[in-house]
Amino acid sequence: MDALKVADLSKSFGQRQVVRDVSLSVSAGETVAFLGPNGAGKSTTLRMIAGFLEPDAGEAWIAGASILSERTQAQTSLGYLAEGAPLYLDLSVRSFLAFLARTHGLSRAEAKEAIARVADEAVIADVLTYPIETLSKGYRRRVALAGAIVHDPPVLILDEPTDGLDPNQKVAMRALIKRMSATKAILISTHQLDEVEAMCSRVVLIDRGEIKADTTPKELAGRTASGRLEDAFHLLTRGERAA
Amino acid sequence: MIEAFAMQARPALNTLRAIYLRELAAYFLTPLAYVFIAIFLIAVGAFTFEIGRFFDTNQADLSPFFLFHPWLWLVFLPAIAMRLWADEARGGTLELLLSLPAPTWSLVVGKFLAAWTVAGAALAMTAPMWMSVNWLGSPDNAAIALGYLMSFLMAGGFLAIACAMSAAAGNQVVAFVLSVAVGFLFTAAGLPIVGSALGPGLADVLASFSLLAHFEAAQRGVLELRSLVFYLGFIALWLSLNAIWVSGRKGG
Numbered sequence: 001m002d003a004l005k006v007a008d009l010s011k012s013f014g015q016r017q018v019v020r021d022v023s024l025s026v027s028a029g030e031t032v033a034f035l036g037p038n039g040a041g042k043s044t045t046l047r048m049i050a051g052f053l054e055p056d057a058g059e060a061w062i063a064g065a066s067i068l069s070e071r072t073q074a075q076t077s078l079g080y081l082a083e084g085a086p087l088y089l090d091l092s093v094r095s096f097l098a099f100l101a102r103t104h105g106l107s108r109a110e111a112k113e114a115i116a117r118v119a120d121e122a123v124i125a126d127v128l129t130y131p132i133e134t135l136s137k138g139y140r141r142r143v144a145l146a147g148a149i150v151h152d153p154p155v156l157i158l159d160e161p162t163d164g165l166d167p168n169q170k171v172a173m174r175a176l177i178k179r180m181s182a183t184k185a186i187l188i189s190t191h192q193l194d195e196v197e198a199m200c201s202r203v204v205l206i207d208r209g210e211i212k213a214d215t216t217p218k219e220l221a222g223r224t225a226s227g228r229l230e231d232a233f234h235l236l237t238r239g240e241r242a243a
Numbered sequence: 244m245i246e247a248f249a250m251q252a253r254p255a256l257n258t259l260r261a262i263y264l265r266e267l268a269a270y271f272l273t274p275l276a277y278v279f280i281a282i283f284l285i286a287v288g289a290f291t292f293e294i295g296r297f298f299d300t301n302q303a304d305l306s307p308f309f310l311f312h313p314w315l316w317l318v319f320l321p322a323i324a325m326r327l328w329a330d331e332a333r334g335g336t337l338e339l340l341l342s343l344p345a346p347t348w349s350l351v352v353g354k355f356l357a358a359w360t361v362a363g364a365a366l367a368m369t370a371p372m373w374m375s376v377n378w379l380g381s382p383d384n385a386a387i388a389l390g391y392l393m394s395f396l397m398a399g400g401f402l403a404i405a406c407a408m409s410a411a412a413g414n415q416v417v418a419f420v421l422s423v424a425v426g427f428l429f430t431a432a433g434l435p436i437v438g439s440a441l442g443p444g445l446a447d448v449l450a451s452f453s454l455l456a457h458f459e460a461a462q463r464g465v466l467e468l469r470s471l472v473f474y475l476g477f478i479a480l481w482l483s484l485n486a487i488w489v490s491g492r493k494g495g
Contacts (some may be wrong), residue, residue, distance in 0.1 A: 050342040054493045063404070072254050086335035090269060102261035103343045105254060147339075186419035 001065060003028045003077075003155050003185030009048050009058035011041075018044050020209040021058070026185040028154060031177070032059050033200035033217070034189040036154065037237050041209040042189040043083045050080040051188075062155050076104070079153040081161055083189075085144035089133035092122060093143050096132060097150050104151035114150050121177060124147040138169035156186045162195060174198055191227050207237040258345030262353030263360075266327070270361050279323050280365045286315055287369060303380025308372055309390045309462050313430050313455045316362075316394075316401045321422035323361055324405030325415045327354045328489065332413040337492065351486045355406050355478075357401075362398040366391065386464035393461035396474035400454050401426050403481035409489040429477075430455045 002025040011019040019041040031239045036042050047053040049060045051067050051074065060067045063077035075116055088096055094115060101111035119125040122142040127135060133141060145161060161177065162170045177186065190196065196203050196217050204221055205213040213220055213236055216230055223230040270276035287308070291297050295307025331337040340350055373391075376382045405422035412418040431437055433453025438446030450456040454477070457470040 018245050047338070050338075052338050052341045052493060072344045072346065075342060076254065078344075080342045082335070082338040084335055086339050087332070088265070088336060090273065091265075095268070099261055100343075102264070103258045103345065105257040186294070 002026065002061075003063055004049070004157075004187060005043075005061045006049060007059050009045060009055045009060065011044055011048060011053065018209050019048070019055075022206065022209070022211055023058075024187075024204045024211070024214060026033070026187050028185050030202065031181040031186040031188065031200045032076050033196040033203040034187055034206065035191065035193075035196055035203050035233070036206040037191055040206045040237070042191075042206060043159055046080075046157050046187070046189055047082075050078060050157055051075055051084070052082075067156070076151075076167060077153050077155055079143050079148035079156045079157040081148045081156075083163075085141050085157040085161075087132050087140060087144055087147075092129055092131055093119075093135070093146075094128045096143065097128075097131060098188070100147045101150050106151065111150075114152070117145040117152075118150050121149070121179070122170065138165050138172075141165060141169070142174065142176075147175070149180065154184055156180065156184050157184065157189075159189045160191075161188060162190070162192065170195075180221070193233060197229060205233070205236055212236040251289060254344050255346050255349040258343055259349040259356075262340075262350055263357050266354050266357030267360060270323070270357065275323065276361050276364070279319065279361065280368060282320050283315065283365045284368055286319070287311065290315065291372070303373060303376045303382040303487050305376060305382070306462060308369070308396060309458075310361075312394045313397060313458055316398050317423060317426045317430055320358075320398060320401040321405040321408070321419045321426065324358045324402050325409050325418040325422065327358065327406055328410040329413055329415045329418050332492075333415075337489075341489075342494065347486045347490050348482075351406070351482050351489065352412075355402060355482055355485075358402050358406065359399050362402060363395055366395055366398065383464060387460050388469070389464060389466055393458050393470065393474070394469070396478075397454050397458050400474055400477045400481070403478040403485070404412060404429070407481045407485040407488060410485045426454075429453060432456070433459065435441040 004026040006022060006024045009019055010017065011020045014059055022041070022045050024032070034042050034046070044053065048055045049067060051071050062074040065074035065077065067074045086100070091099065097115045097118065101114050106114055118129055122145055124139060124142050124146055127139055129231065132140065135143065137231065143159070158177070162173050165173060174195065177188070180186065181199070188195070188200065200217060203213070203215065203217050204211060205220065220232045221227050221229040224235055290311040291308045295310055297307045300307060331340060373387055377384070404425050405418065408421040408425065409418040412421055430453060432449040433456030436448060441449065457473050460470055462468050
């Protein structure tokens, strides 16, 4: 069974249709890149899957539960890192993680254990007592990711998890995602091609709200004469460099 | 059946509790709650003793004290509630909240209860006033207790409006202005000047929707069931609107 399944999601803002009949699926143990240029409809699609936006049409299931008719159950199985990694800056890292653990129904003892686990996984143990507002961007991203996995969900949706990070921070974040990928279904929104090649077994390419490809990075790259993913991206999105 | 209900309610209650504690911490770990309580106490004292002429009445009761509560709540409570949803929208954390496994009403109620707790704390800190009138004479303590209860419920009404406006406006300043404006309408509807301008029939109808009119009944020492129902219904109505406006953001 697919841990995450999306069928024919559509969304318009006013007259502008930003997502059109998007369908995709992710199985446990699979890391799928949701690739597309800026403004392609990636974040809107992820927001609909996470239950933050209501689709005009279509449906999404997380661990078999519908995000429309069984929202609470679906969201229990989901870890969601929203675009920009929003955080409560006035809280300490520990308080923030404890808040999220409580919302997921973890007892005090379970929360303590979970915070220790995610602090270790996200390499934030040394800043647990720090106010979030004092942390660097890289740490904030990791804190947000730790918050997304504090309840150990089977499905992870990460919206541009490495955006704005320096090269060292990117390597660390990718290593963390790779470690988690063995057991979880992970959907990563990105427009960074090196990220796709480094972490993902499959790529779903979206442009102007429509799915243009759903295949392996290797097969996608092979669609161009150069065999480069970058050229395939250009070919399928804007076509400026069609091979 | 009860077990099934408990299974469904548990995530909502977990989130409600977590939101309540988080908001309470946001109030008390920053100067917000302390400044609010301090200024409320100064204002209520000034109004009671200076404008209400507390000592000139020569009566051991708290009528001059309760007299100004509707107007003080009207201005002060939007100040503590205006940030509740506007801040979430501004900081992007609304997306975080709405992706939590809980119904929207649990978020709404959790935030409201935290703000109501701060209002309750401010009200509780006026207790020395109650002790003073007992020291000065023999007041009707049941009537005073009723005044406190109804003031607390009225505060809930003003807060519920402010919470809803914070969700609707998405901006703190706009939320504050709208809350005061809407709160004023629901207060002024019970003023005699409004009643005399509209005639007795319409005035009675309007007064039945006034936070002020129901509070004045309590000040006479009369506990009216319809006033209790009104305040609780009023709070429920505005919290429902709050939930609808928060959910409305899902539509994009």
